[in-house]
Amino acid sequence: MKTTHWLLPLIAAGLFAVAALGEPKARFMPVEVFLDSPEPVAAWQFELKDRNASMKVVGVENGGSDVFQRAPYYDREAVTRGDAHRIVVADYSLAEENELPSGRVRVATLHLMLDGDADFELNLVTANTADGRPIESATVSLQETQTREP
Numbered sequence: 001m002k003t004t005h006w007l008l009p010l011i012a013a014g015l016f017a018v019a020a021l022g023e024p025k026a027r028f029m030p031v032e033v034f035l036d037s038p039e040p041v042a043a044w045q046f047e048l049k050d051r052n053a054s055m056k057v058v059g060v061e062n063g064g065s066d067v068f069q070r071a072p073y074y075d076r077e078a079v080t081r082g083d084a085h086r087i088v089v090a091d092y093s094l095a096e097e098n099e100l101p102s103g104r105v106r107v108a109t110l111h112l113m114l115d116g117d118a119d120f121e122l123n124l125v126t127a128n129t130a131d132g133r134p135i136e137s138a139t140v141s142l143q144e145t146q147t148r149e150p
Contacts, residue, residue, distance in 0.1 A: 026113055026114065027114050028058070028111065028112065028113055028114075029111075029112050029113075029114055029145070030111050030144075030145040031109070031110045031111075031142050031143070031145065032108075032109050032142070032144075032145055033046060033048070033063075033089070033107055033108045033109070033110065033122070033141070034105065034107065034142075034143060035104075035105050035107045035124070035127060035139075035140050036103070036104050036138065036139045036140070036141070037101075037102055037103070037127055037137070038102065038103075038135075038137055039102055039129055039135050039138075040097050040098075040100035040101065040129060041100055041101055041102065041127050041129070041135065042094075042095070042100050042132075043090070043127070043128040043132075044090065044091060044092075044107055044126065044127045044128070044140075045089070045090035045124075045126050045127075046088070046089055046090075046108075046122060046123060046124050046125055046140050047086065047088045047089075047122070047125055048086070048087050048089070048121070048122050048142075049087075049121050050085065050118045050119060050120055050121070051119040051120075053085055054114050054115045054116035055085060055113075055120075056084060056085060056114075056115075057074075057078075057084035057110055057111070057112060058079065058082075058111050058113050059079065059111035060074050060079070060108060060110055061109040061110075061111070062091075062108065063106040063108050063109070064105065064106040065105050065106075065107070066099075067093040067095040067099055067100055067101065068093055072089045072090060072091035072108050073090050073091060074088065074089045074090075075087070075088070087110070088125070089107075089108050089110070090125075091107065091108075095130075096130075097129075097130045100130060109145070122141070122142050123140070124140040127140075
């Protein structure tokens with residue numbers, strides 16, 4: 001059977017288009033990280049990863065407290081390279097204890113690119129008082145922020 005050579009590229013392009021339609025589209029999502037502490041917090045650190053490996057961190061912003069105004073510490077090189085499938089974020093303040101936040105405080109906003117459904121795992125590594133004492137009852141949580149579609 002004779003096959004026309006111009007037909008093969010056309011068939012391949014059609015198969016590629018059908019395969020591409022079935023793949024999930026990457027989406028961007030900001031996620032706010034909150035620290036809950038009954039005591040004033042001077043330092044904190046958390047780790048976020050995605051059990052499904054669909055997450056890539058593309059940016060990190062500061063939180064909502066006046067004493068943590070700068071962007072928190074994280075591996076900027078990994079984010080720039082696009083290697084941040086897991087991220088550790090931390091910050092500290094040398095402010096007076098009466099200026100430190102307590103209660104529910106937004107400590108960071110992470111900007112994520114997701115290829116598929118994420119299964120987040122968020123762990124509080126540490127939260128400490130001004131004198132360096134660990135705050136055992138502190139917890140950390142995520143809140144997805146709604147974005148507007150273009």
